[in-house]
Amino acid sequence: MRSTKVTSSEVARLAGVSQSAVSRVFTPGASVSENTVKKVRMAADELGYRPNVLARAMVSGKSRMIGLVVAYLNNQFYPEALERLSNVLQQRGYHVLVFMTSTTAGNVDRVIEDLLDYQVDGIIAASVALSSELSESCLSAKVPLVMFNRAQDNPHLSAITSANASGGRKVARFFLAGGYRKVGYIAGWEGASTQRDREAGFVDELERAGVGLYSREVGNFVTEEAQAAARRMFRSDPPDAIFVANDHMAFAVMDTLRYELGMDLPGDVSIIGYDDVPAAAWPSYNLTTVRQPVNRLVAHTVDILLDNIENPDVKPQRIEIDGPLVIRNTARVPREETIHEFR
């Protein structure tokens, strides 16, 4: 099996058939005789021939590449998602072309233009906000785009998220059932729909019970900023329960409260996070949190995207996937009989 770029014509010559015969052998569902298949396969093996995906892409217009736009990988949620996404896509015969982008807008736009240049068959935008021109440009380039873990105003785009508002509500109900009335919130980056929805659900449910938000700080989904937010929140008039917009920040908040402020959790204050990343289950944190069901998020994302690719005029969908509140050890548990409703 030698190689150095073997072409179908060379295989054809060796097999004593036409170049198109070779092509047919490597095209699932083309009509070729048993005999031809055999001859071609032999020749191909001998030369170490493998079809050139790019050439195929040029003529067929299908590159079998999916562009994935990601902003940051610090938050454990993303590596997990990326791994699953890539695996599922691979199984379905696609591959992922990764484009990193800083959260700073504008950048995202350029990145997607680049992506389009590579003739990707579809795009998954994970946790980034798209400008409206951008979505236009994907739409008109006829490249399906689905937003992963971020909602969008543009009704022509599909978006898959977890049920963020509902998750926020669950947290509120849990705190309420636990008897808390001085409840704080540490926000993520306020440009993110996930942040907005989690907060909105949380606050709304609180208010239905006549409880207002006791304190609020912004941590921007960043470790250091979350630490600072925690310090500010506990400088005076501390709340007795706080909802932190994601686990990544919750860890930072917990560490700050415990090791800097010497507090006991959940004795002095209850904390609930969002995501249920692997570290949330580590004994050091043992964080009560709302689970984002990565598997299902990914499965839906891929289904919708591929469906959209094969069938260009399906309607865009916006799907919200519900996740349970995972009760661990950072928030005081309400009476036994009320627990079931949070699962």
Next chain:
Amino acid sequence: MRSTKVTSSEVARLAGVSQSAVSRVFTPGASVSENTVKKVRMAADELGYRPNVLARAMVSGKSRMIGLVVAYLNNQFYPEALERLSNVLQQRGYHVLVFMTSTTAGNVDRVIEDLLDYQVDGIIAASVALSSELSESCLSAKVPLVMFNRAQDNPHLSAITSANASGGRKVARFFLAGGYRKVGYIAGWEGASTQRDREAGFVDELERAGVGLYSREVGNFVTEEAQAAARRMFRSDPPDAIFVANDHMAFAVMDTLRYELGMDLPGDVSIIGYDDVPAAAWPSYNLTTVRQPVNRLVAHTVDILLDNIENPDVKPQRIEIDGPLVIRNTARVPREETIHEFR
């Protein structure tokens, strides 16, 4: 700016020039008159034209894609590396095509064949072992391959790692200087060169001082297995210092010792890890560990790979990058005057 696949010919027609003129305008360093540039740019903007990277790749033989093979993303070290790799490559005009593969061999081979089909200009194999046929097949396909964070027997391949043996030695000297004599080791996956080298350096340095390894268990770089390894190691005859082959496992070991066995760190036992992932600095762990300088690993990897792409017959290189022992709080510190040598 409409689109739906605009070609250079259409731009040419609108601009009143030949198709190749358009091509030249978009080819850095081609000779075109100011005037032509202007006309073409206008027409291109009006039509929303962007060159088709795939077509360019076909004729030029350069796809400007780099295949990246990764096994798992659980260990925080990999997302970090992936992010940096992707960023640096992007800056240099390349993009990353990601291929996931399970650690189970064989799989890796198929994945790389796939990668080759995409006509990637180069391959980065992160923490995976390659079969020798595989490396052959890359070599003969003239696609440069560099191993990231894994050494290789094949002398024709470049490999970038941190100075694992030397890192292991540092840990041993630190323990020795701290007066420990009952020293344990929790190993990673034994097929990994990183694991082997860290252990070899560690054990060798210990033995030079006449100290044998007191106990040893295997954690395979997996959380659950590391926990089990810790339990086994402390069932009887516990060591008073342990080196854990990477941070990811060290966290699991720490949690097991603290929360399951009720031990105090570093009071009852000292622990040192390897990698210095972000979580090592989190107050809950505050782990003393050997840093893998991701930035420099990545920079070298990219430099060597791109150099190899542009200049096909440069010699393969194997580079080891030294990293300091980051002294935090999980290992008792030797006398002040000896500390400097570990930095």
Next chain:
DNA sequence: CTGAAAGCGCTAACAG
């Protein structure tokens, strides 16, 4: 079922 022929969109000599 099979070969011949026509491109996919672009770059790269080659004359001019």
Next chain:
DNA sequence: CTGTTAGCGCTTTCAG
């Protein structure tokens, strides 16, 4: 500097 002319390696009609 610019247009013309070949292809890159493959899929896909189109006759047979």
